[in-house]
Amino acid sequence: MKGKLALDPAVVRKARSLARQAGRPIVELARKHTTVSVERATLRLAGLRGADADGIPWVNRLLDAVTADTGLEHGVAVPVWDALVRGEADDLSTLAQKASAGSIRFRIPEGRDLTRARAAARKQVGAGVKQVDARARERQRLVKRYGDPDHKPWIYLIVATGDIYEDIPQAQQAAREGADVIAVIRSTGQSLLDYVPEGATREGFAGTYATQENFRLMRAALDESSKDLGRYVRLTNYASGLCMPEIAALAGLERLDMMLNDSMYGILFRDINPVRTFVDQRFSRQVHARAGIIINTGEDNYLTTADAVEAAHTVTVSQLLNEYFAKEAGLEDSQLGLGHAFEIDPDLPDSFRMELAHAMLARDLFPKAPLKWMPPTRHMSGDVFRGYLLDGFFNLVGTLTGQDILLVGMMTEAVVTPWLSDRDLALQNVRYVMNAAGRLGEDFHPAPDGFIAQRARQVLGESIELLERILAHEGKHGLLEAIGDGTFGLMKRPADGGKGLDGVAKKAPGYYNPASEILEGK
């Protein structure tokens, strides 16, 4: 399919192959390492749930015990199922309790013991993966029964009260008013927790904790809404952070439909160790792939700190890298919710046409990906009337350029987390634009060498230059070094710095992880 910008296919091919060259060494690196979260995710897939009296999840307690004895480098599967096979406990949670009471010694078995341990592990983890498969099939059934939205872009709406029991009625109301996708924003700080909180929660800051129970409650509420509305309402949450793999597993088990999952967000915006992030994102994306979940990447974030015109190409580069990493992890084009945003200073001459140029570039570069188009935030102000207008023009770009997922902007962006009425007004805004101007695209034909086409080509050119600069870095992982010296968003993130490094280990010979094995289809 040839896009409206008629980009030169050779240039596009070049951009992609540069991204592949930049990404491949990182994948190698990820293959060679494991993390505490990857191992805990494996235990979660095996069915280990719940937390101790202090709210520390059993997966954390058990893993800590195991690593104390055998380290992280062998993985958690072999020592744990070896213990089970040895009859130290008759199920995982009993084992976890005993282990954290210090009454179990873990070892790395050999010979037939090893084989038995591996087999047992693979069997139990496999059951978990089958559950994920079942939830994916369930989604397909429900989508068939209730149907997909009859329009593009899908309308994506955020709730963020901090209290799951306030979130639910607000989400249902939003769905009633036309939201196709509901995202529950996380409490600040969760991404830096090295564990996943347990249970239903009511005390988040500017967001609600991502927990398995909160996932379950909201998904159930939206299943109700889907039934009432005769339209399958999708649910989104965030994988990003120190627990990407575990949250990905929980999302698969609770049939979430989309997850925020960016290959570099944690590094750049949360100062999480780069290796930790790359290992975690790869595993989490393998789980998403299996669960049929659409990932949402976080390119919008670059534009909240950098200027949206100067930094436009960093968005494109990040999209190309996210695409490469995602496909390597097994995700289909139809699962790539690549992100971009309407963040150009509205006072710039032709700002609206530049937004069109950027949005069309993404559209034409990734014709099969369900692009996620995000609203103005940094140039929103306390002038809510002006904000409502900007959101209308953001919506117009969304429909004019064939975006797939439209994150609805709120007029109170600069003031508060969205109120119920903000959401209602915002949906009315989207409905007007889509209904009144939805087909305007037919009449919209930028001249082949006009302002819009030229701007798009310029951004693509700058993206290629940036990728070349990245590859120019000596050291075997060009991208790591590039991140280290501040190529992205001016933030220097050295490979040996950042949070969560202590949770990373180079795999020992004989490292075994049944989840990876199954997910990689071995």
Added chain:
Amino acid sequence: MKGKLALDPAVVRKARSLARQAGRPIVELARKHTTVSVERATLRLAGLRGADADGIPWVNRLLDAVTADTGLEHGVAVPVWDALVRGEADDLSTLAQKASAGSIRFRIPEGRDLTRARAAARKQVGAGVKQVDARARERQRLVKRYGDPDHKPWIYLIVATGDIYEDIPQAQQAAREGADVIAVIRSTGQSLLDYVPEGATREGFAGTYATQENFRLMRAALDESSKDLGRYVRLTNYASGLCMPEIAALAGLERLDMMLNDSMYGILFRDINPVRTFVDQRFSRQVHARAGIIINTGEDNYLTTADAVEAAHTVTVSQLLNEYFAKEAGLEDSQLGLGHAFEIDPDLPDSFRMELAHAMLARDLFPKAPLKWMPPTRHMSGDVFRGYLLDGFFNLVGTLTGQDILLVGMMTEAVVTPWLSDRDLALQNVRYVMNAAGRLGEDFHPAPDGFIAQRARQVLGESIELLERILAHEGKHGLLEAIGDGTFGLMKRPADGGKGLDGVAKKAPGYYNPASEILEGK
């Protein structure tokens, strides 16, 4: 210049010639009649000012005295200047005072007396017309000095406090914020007064009275602003109503720049007698032509009572008739501010594209006319946020379709007459759209047989049918009969009904009006 719609020139020619056929008999009719307001306007051009103790203008008192003696059919000029030549008084106002005291008898002189009276009248009225010419030259000078706006459309803003002394600071503030044209809306009901109030006024309802003094005060204030801003700020008021000719004369004398002046508005929307209206509008437009004033027609009004989709063609027909009458009265293309409006129900699918179609039709039919594009009103509601959004999309149509004068919409349209802050917000809205998307027209190319082009052709076709229906009426003034049986806006306005009929007279042989003579260049 060929428009974006590529209308068939033959069809366009046909529409124009039908309008000419419909209008010609009406012009004949207008030639044969005079009205009290035409005669009073003549006295005003001759310099008669002021009012008596009860606020009745001297022009009314004098005309009443004259008609009591000699009737209206001979015109006011001959009897009045005959009296002056006879030495009944040494100036007009003394004459007016004496006459209204009943101490003067008027007559229709003959022979040399008649010639002298006519000569004297022509001399004095001619002086008034010269004043109008001087004001027109003054405008040219000031425009040259301060310059025209550097953008299209011109930004047209309304003030309407009812108090000229509140209007002035608001108008100056609006100019400072970017208004290119200021319109002072009239008090309700003024259009049905058969006299023009005198002096500065502070007590209008939902508008401020149109008086010579109010004109002067506001024009002076805006001259100040023009000086400060280095941009000539234009002033608009309303000619329409029972005093069209007089107000037109005052506008010319006080250098107003634009006047609302529609050939049928008074008939349809104020139930003013059709003959009265057609006579008055012709004379008033001759004065406007001389004064270099741009007229604004009132097609928007049709859409406030009728549906904007069903009645779209009535707008086009009215534009064609207004064009014919205006040119016959001596106005140039550059003085034809033909009106149309964004009044389609925003909930209709493709409503925005239909608005584009209608706006482009007007643009392509009248390539040289300074079109006046008017904002949504009837579908505005108390939801001021939605209203602000609609106004933004109205502004977008204005820039996309190359309109010349944009009447700025107010988010409080359904609530109050505009507040200071409404105007400020509205201008911010226009500025954003023009600056961010002003050149989007380059990228906007409706397909030759797409939705927009087809809709435009359909409306043009319906307009031709309507004109044909009008001509089909038997009776020598098809248009009069058509108006009589409700062809326009479903309002039946018989030629012998409506307000102000008693102020109309068929010209007697020897009728003389120096103003008409001069304005028609005889």
Added chain:
Amino acid sequence: MVATETAEGRILRPYGDTTGDGMVQVSFTLPMPHSKVAEGAAAQLANKMGIDPALVVHAKAMGPDFTFFVVYGRVNHLVDTSKVKVVERDYPLLSPKDINLAIRKGLRRRLAVVGGCIGTDAHTVGIDAILNIKGFAGEKGLEYYREVKVVNLGAQVSVPELVARARQEKADAVLVSQVVTQRDAHILNTKEMSAAFREAYPADRRPLLIVGGPRFDESASADLGVDRVFGRGTTPADVASFLVHRLVTQRPGRKAS
């Protein structure tokens, strides 16, 4: 969404994103130049309105003499729904068929209605929506009712003219529309009108006086001297049913003249 349920009603607070948070949005202009003091003044006004804390989230100078503000905050007032007074429809809503029947049976003649916009008001769309066949919101107007005789005088009718026409048509009811409200034009005109009718008629023969318009307070009929006030979104059936209710069903003692 629980809120204190009481026998008579409920005690509520405005809702931002959490029950009981009491959040509201306010905007206004102060006639002073923009400055820190001006922002403080805006906060002061918000406080006086009961908003505390008051966040002045937007302040924009409009020329040298004015500043526009947007304020967000928590208002500390409670809403007591049991104290709300509203004019609920206190008569049955009838179908056109029943209305015609009731008039024919009860009045034994057509019911005569005279209507228009008085004063300088030329907004006829509202009164036309009630009177003309075309009607409003899918409902046909009073002209459509066989048993109702409608005389629609249109716009800018003077009060004396209206009274005269009412007499001449032996009007059972007079319907007046007022849309322009600037400087309370609608109130003044309505009072003048009702006074004129009391002047012109003996109390027991005065036609039913009905006024309507988007900005009327429906509970103000007594003060305006009319029998009923209709506001935003009125439909012809509301009006027709009221006419039958007052002129036929609970018909005053006088015999039909």
Added chain:
Amino acid sequence: MVATETAEGRILRPYGDTTGDGMVQVSFTLPMPHSKVAEGAAAQLANKMGIDPALVVHAKAMGPDFTFFVVYGRVNHLVDTSKVKVVERDYPLLSPKDINLAIRKGLRRRLAVVGGCIGTDAHTVGIDAILNIKGFAGEKGLEYYREVKVVNLGAQVSVPELVARARQEKADAVLVSQVVTQRDAHILNTKEMSAAFREAYPADRRPLLIVGGPRFDESASADLGVDRVFGRGTTPADVASFLVHRLVTQRPGRKAS
């Protein structure tokens, strides 16, 4: 635009389109289904806010349990500008040159500043605008001042971490940013921070504590236990000048360590 001028200030009303009209716009949601009663309830709330008459110009049901309202009307409160309390800058605004000079002369060493976002707040744009060379609104940040040593700890710094770094760097001042305000996070975090510093330092050696963010009340420093609060639109020069004023010009008795 005349308004009662008094020695201390002016008495004003909000301005719609006429001096003294007192007009304001309000919007809010009530947790009740849309009905005439709900509109009455909205008017009641507006009345309690001092708006009378209150026009409920828009009412929209948001599902079965909520209704959104827009209200216009005249508020009867007066604004007294003489009663407005604002934190005006009470120190001279200096140029970078003068600031460097003052420090070199007055302190005879570089002035050390430690800054960051505490708690779970990751909004660094604000603190970076103040600290980083790039700066804000065309002004360079504190890093640009030769005589100022800046340590920017970035996002999500814990209070103990902050205190430790402050000690280690012998910080003269600690600059903290708080942007997330939901559930008063910014207030709680700031109080925790100031308490910790009072804990850790003898009063006469405690570094100057400065907090900033878009939603802070600049007059709340005492209550927050900090030396100064900076709000929306602060520029680096505001801050640098304040530092010189407090740490150099009116330097407390202690000798430079």
